[in-house]
Amino acid sequence: MLIETKNLTKRFGGLTAVNQVDFIIEKGRINAIIGPNGAGKSTFFNLISGFHRPSSGTVFFKGIDITKLPPNEIAALGISRTFQSTSLFDQSTVLDNVVIGHRLRTKSNLADAIFRTKRLKREEAACREKAMEALDVVGLTKSADKIVASISQEEKKRTAIALALATVPEIIFLDEPAAGINPDETEGLTELIKKLNRSGLTVCLIEHKMHMIMNLADHIMVLNYGEKIAEGTPKEIRGNDAVIKAYLGGSASA
Numbered sequence: 001m002l003i004e005t006k007n008l009t010k011r012f013g014g015l016t017a018v019n020q021v022d023f024i025i026e027k028g029r030i031n032a033i034i035g036p037n038g039a040g041k042s043t044f045f046n047l048i049s050g051f052h053r054p055s056s057g058t059v060f061f062k063g064i065d066i067t068k069l070p071p072n073e074i075a076a077l078g079i080s081r082t083f084q085s086t087s088l089f090d091q092s093t094v095l096d097n098v099v100i101g102h103r104l105r106t107k108s109n110l111a112d113a114i115f116r117t118k119r120l121k122r123e124e125a126a127c128r129e130k131a132m133e134a135l136d137v138v139g140l141t142k143s144a145d146k147i148v149a150s151i152s153q154e155e156k157k158r159t160a161i162a163l164a165l166a167t168v169p170e171i172i173f174l175d176e177p178a179a180g181i182n183p184d185e186t187e188g189l190t191e192l193i194k195k196l197n198r199s200g201l202t203v204c205l206i207e208h209k210m211h212m213i214m215n216l217a218d219h220i221m222v223l224n225y226g227e228k229i230a231e232g233t234p235k236e237i238r239g240n241d242a243v244i245k246a247y248l249g250g251s252a253s254a
């Protein structure tokens, strides 16, 4: 298994956003986390990627306890993520945005940066090369020099994925990759996620678009009020009484 959470819990004051969640992500699969608004999905991602410290519980990556590691160290281990409100630099090019993602993995220190050593120059060239490879994978080679503010919403989503890929992850967490794009674009993005998975990348995504999830995921976990209420294949989840009740009774937008 690639990732395992045990009793993972996050409290914000009196609110328990994630409550004792045990979850296993097997290598090579497409996993999805669904649930009504406010169910704790993004918080769960933040706990795994180190952006939130859990109140209790543990996160393991390949059997190693990563619960207390900072986000950059977690990323360097091979766990990458995109964010819901795509945080790209609007006035920079697509390529420059992706180069930043790759910097995480390079080793130059401050002295290198000041004296512009040969190593730094080598690393910069390698960064741009990796970034171009990532843009090729997501189908954005031709948009590399465009300013982010001028590209479509779908291209922004693809740029965010390229950014996450530039750190050469083993697993990628995608937070609502298809939010705000039309059905055709959603179809294109679904194909891209399938392609990434076929190339060996393990995927875990949060998505409200149920049709997309049911077509894409091998394994689904359902959260409701921070608790895991079900997990299984799309077929198992579709017929699960607790899941149907959670969606009908809550503020679900799915």
Ligand SMILES: Nc1ncnc2c1ncn2[C@@H]1O[C@H](COP(=O)(O)OP(=O)(O)OP(=O)(O)O)[C@@H](O)[C@H]1O
Binding pocket: 012, 015, 016, 017, 035, 036, 037, 038, 039, 040, 041, 042, 043, 044
């Ligand atoms: N930093 C925070 N401080 C306080 N409360 C928070 C914080 N982050 C999330 N919450 C609360 O935790 C609960 C779970 O939120 P979270 O964003 O994880 O849900 P979600 O399932 O991702 O929702 P959505 O589908 O709407 O994005 C919500 O009640 C939310 O208001």
